[in-house]
Amino acid sequence: MPWMKTLNVELGTRSYPIHIGSGLLGRPELLQSHWHGQRLFVVSNETVAPLHGERLRTLLDGQPVTWMNLPDGEQFKTLATVESILTRMLEARLDRGSTLIAFGGGVVGDIAGFAAAIYQRGIDFIQVPTTLLSQVDSSVGGKTGVNHPLGKNMIGAFHQPRAVLIDTDTLQTLPVRELRAGAAEIIKYGLIQDAGFFAWLERHIEELLDLREEVLIEAIYRSCACKAEVVAADERESGRRALLNLGHTFGHAIEAGMGYGRWLHGEAVGTGMAMAARMSEHMGWLSRSERERAEALIARAGLQLSPPPEVGAERFRELMAIDKKVMDGRLRLVLLQSIGAAVVTGEFPREALENTLPPRERRETGIG
Amino acid sequence: MPWMKTLNVELGTRSYPIHIGSGLLGRPELLQSHWHGQRLFVVSNETVAPLHGERLRTLLDGQPVTWMNLPDGEQFKTLATVESILTRMLEARLDRGSTLIAFGGGVVGDIAGFAAAIYQRGIDFIQVPTTLLSQVDSSVGGKTGVNHPLGKNMIGAFHQPRAVLIDTDTLQTLPVRELRAGAAEIIKYGLIQDAGFFAWLERHIEELLDLREEVLIEAIYRSCACKAEVVAADERESGRRALLNLGHTFGHAIEAGMGYGRWLHGEAVGTGMAMAARMSEHMGWLSRSERERAEALIARAGLQLSPPPEVGAERFRELMAIDKKVMDGRLRLVLLQSIGAAVVTGEFPREALENTLPPRERRETGIG
Numbered sequence: 001m002p003w004m005k006t007l008n009v010e011l012g013t014r015s016y017p018i019h020i021g022s023g024l025l026g027r028p029e030l031l032q033s034h035w036h037g038q039r040l041f042v043v044s045n046e047t048v049a050p051l052h053g054e055r056l057r058t059l060l061d062g063q064p065v066t067w068m069n070l071p072d073g074e075q076f077k078t079l080a081t082v083e084s085i086l087t088r089m090l091e092a093r094l095d096r097g098s099t100l101i102a103f104g105g106g107v108v109g110d111i112a113g114f115a116a117a118i119y120q121r122g123i124d125f126i127q128v129p130t131t132l133l134s135q136v137d138s139s140v141g142g143k144t145g146v147n148h149p150l151g152k153n154m155i156g157a158f159h160q161p162r163a164v165l166i167d168t169d170t171l172q173t174l175p176v177r178e179l180r181a182g183a184a185e186i187i188k189y190g191l192i193q194d195a196g197f198f199a200w201l202e203r204h205i206e207e208l209l210d211l212r213e214e215v216l217i218e219a220i221y222r223s224c225a226c227k228a229e230v231v232a233a234d235e236r237e238s239g240r241r242a243l244l245n246l247g248h249t250f251g252h253a254i255e256a257g258m259g260y261g262r263w264l265h266g267e268a269v270g271t272g273m274a275m276a277a278r279m280s281e282h283m284g285w286l287s288r289s290e291r292e293r294a295e296a297l298i299a300r301a302g303l304q305l306s307p308p309p310e311v312g313a314e315r316f317r318e319l320m321a322i323d324k325k326v327m328d329g330r331l332r333l334v335l336l337q338s339i340g341a342a343v344v345t346g347e348f349p350r351e352a353l354e355n356t357l358p359p360r361e362r363r364e365t366g367i368g
Numbered sequence: 369m370p371w372m373k374t375l376n377v378e379l380g381t382r383s384y385p386i387h388i389g390s391g392l393l394g395r396p397e398l399l400q401s402h403w404h405g406q407r408l409f410v411v412s413n414e415t416v417a418p419l420h421g422e423r424l425r426t427l428l429d430g431q432p433v434t435w436m437n438l439p440d441g442e443q444f445k446t447l448a449t450v451e452s453i454l455t456r457m458l459e460a461r462l463d464r465g466s467t468l469i470a471f472g473g474g475v476v477g478d479i480a481g482f483a484a485a486i487y488q489r490g491i492d493f494i495q496v497p498t499t500l501l502s503q504v505d506s507s508v509g510g511k512t513g514v515n516h517p518l519g520k521n522m523i524g525a526f527h528q529p530r531a532v533l534i535d536t537d538t539l540q541t542l543p544v545r546e547l548r549a550g551a552a553e554i555i556k557y558g559l560i561q562d563a564g565f566f567a568w569l570e571r572h573i574e575e576l577l578d579l580r581e582e583v584l585i586e587a588i589y590r591s592c593a594c595k596a597e598v599v600a601a602d603e604r605e606s607g608r609r610a611l612l613n614l615g616h617t618f619g620h621a622i623e624a625g626m627g628y629g630r631w632l633h634g635e636a637v638g639t640g641m642a643m644a645a646r647m648s649e650h651m652g653w654l655s656r657s658e659r660e661r662a663e664a665l666i667a668r669a670g671l672q673l674s675p676p677p678e679v680g681a682e683r684f685r686e687l688m689a690i691d692k693k694v695m696d697g698r699l700r701l702v703l704l705q706s707i708g709a710a711v712v713t714g715e716f717p718r719e720a721l722e723n724t725l726p727p728r729e730r731r732e733t734g735i736g
Binding site: 090149 | 519
């Protein structure tokens with residue numbers, strides 16, 4: 001029997017297990033306790049289903065299942081896609097006792113989880129995330145939703161899964177850039193609240209990227225545990241949960257500046273974390289050696305330490321809306337007081353930020 | 369100062385007050401504690417806004433408000449309407465600290481409440497219901513949602529309001545049929561669980577329909593209290609909440625048989641309750657005098673005691689899917705053991721049901 005770890009996410013009556021291991025799609029007993037003969041509805045996508053769908057089909061063998069594949073891509077993360085899922089669910093005559101299974105990466109999980117949240121005012125759902133990023137990020141927190149033309153993730157609901165099944169074998173087919181993007185989020189958990197995990201990652205990052213089973217399982221387990229701890233303290237995202245946004249403000253400027261989709265979200269977050277580490281050093285919080293450790297691990301994960309020159313210094317500031325937000329005191333950043341201890345703060349010297357951003361060109365006027 | 373009653377709906381951290389009285393739209397202090405300078409977004413409709421909008425505008429004077437009127441009618445209770453609201457909310461740059469106010473009848477409350485439930489994964493909302501039915505029905509329970517072409521109320525969420533403001537003055541402009549429909553739901557609460565309230569209604573039903581202020585306030589208060597008690601025991605609708613469906617299975621057959629919109633939902637429920645009372649008598653549960661009391665009160669509220677002949681005996685049975693459901697034991701009805709005590713049961717003699725439904729034509733064969 002393959003090795004497996006199980007993390008229980010404690011949320012009172014909505015507590016659920018995350019099973020992590022190799023070959024879990026071959027172990028029907030892990031999910032069977034979560035349904036009771038009612039209909040199952042699988043939402044996957046056109047990339048994941050051909051690669052791994054057969055194993056899920058076998059796992060569900062004998063159950064009444066309806067299967068729906070979405071087109072692959074963030075551009076389909078819309079209310080229209082959700083409506084098409086709801087229509088198929090009604091056509092399949094799913095009642096409120098049915099269970100939806102989300103089988104794919106973060107986009108599939110967000111869309112399908114939201115469909116489960118609003119179908120007949122909410123039915124059970126099970127997550128089977130197939131990318132490293134979704135395994136360590138979407139498995140915990142209950143966030144579901146879609147984009148609106150006027151903003152990302154603007155429509156959604158909090159809806160906790162009944163169970164999460166993470167089969168690390170699905171990572172064998174994952175493109176290397178997506179592995180790195182997932183590694184960025186894993187490093188993030190070490191940086192914001194678990195110095196021991198960070199040190200463990202320093203010893204194992206190459207094995208992680210080499211998909212060494214026991215390292216993957218441990219890294220995913222500890223990442224989910226970190227996130228679960230943050231989320232349990234702050235389920236509805238008012239305070240502490242904001243720490244999960246380490247590297248995100250810088251990262252969003254990179255993603256938007258390059259045009260969404262050119263850099264993966266995780267790649268941009270990786271670079272954003274390196275920037276946050278440097279700014280934390282400028283503030284005198286992080287020592288030079290700690291900043292170097294942070295940068296070194298990020299670089300070993302195959303992530304960039306500096307934003308791409310294409311974005312440009314002025315554009316970068318515009319995208320962060322810095323001038324407006326700093327003026328109003330509304331620019332709040334997640335910074336590091338040490339490795340394993342992050343804080344959200346709106347109080348920082350402007351120079352610490354300026355020194356972190358791509359340098360502006362000198363435009364001195366006067367007699368040359 | 370006009371008379372007012374306040375009911376606190378106890379739901380732990382999501383508890384909220386229902387203020388009921390005359391002239392409440394002239395009392396800004398009732399709502400002011402529920403927002404804190406953030407943006408307000410009012411959803412109303414083209415019928416209610418011209419009649420009562422000015423008073424709400426005055427109430428909110430000085431607040432940053434965006435106002436949106438929906439077209440009036442159940443046919444607009446769709447996901448497309450919700451999306452148009454979400455778009456306006458984003459255009460108005462509502463953040464998560466904003467509050468949505470639903471100002472209208474049940475349809476407005478259902479749609480707007482659902483928009484509040486899924487905007488940025490949920491923002492606060494306040495209900496200001498303006499019809500008798502929505503005042504006694506939608507104020508409690510947290511059900512929000514819209515219809516899908518394949519089924520009514522198939523898309524939605526549970527989302528509790530922060531407060532409900534019921535100004536009985538808004539009923540002055542309500543068409544009499546809608547008053548009667550609301551009265552049907554009020555009588556329902558007495559029948560299912562409050563014999564004392566039922567007896568009170570027997571003394572006051574005409575004054576209620578005459579819009580006597582103190583009678584309205586008391587009737588609405590006690591109705592909301594009855595519903596709150598049921599919902600508190602069963603927030604997610606598994607068991608006891610089903611009692612609220614007294615008269616609904618028969619009623620739905622009437623609504624659907626006549627074509628949706630010809631009979632108001634409350635009118636159909638009124639007739640359905642009379643049918644349920646007669647069936648309960650056929651079962652030997654309700655005494656003849658109790659059945660007569662139930663029928664008399666329903667009739668005094670201006671509601672029909674028997675289904676319209678247009679539906680037809682066979683069609684009525686088809687619409688209730690009786691043959692299929694009784695066979696499978698899946699037809700469960702809410703019946704009365706006495707006035708003030710309802711039960712949900714799937715166990716009843718077929719004759720008790722047959723004697724209640726419109727009689728089939730005799731089609732005896734043989735030599736005439």
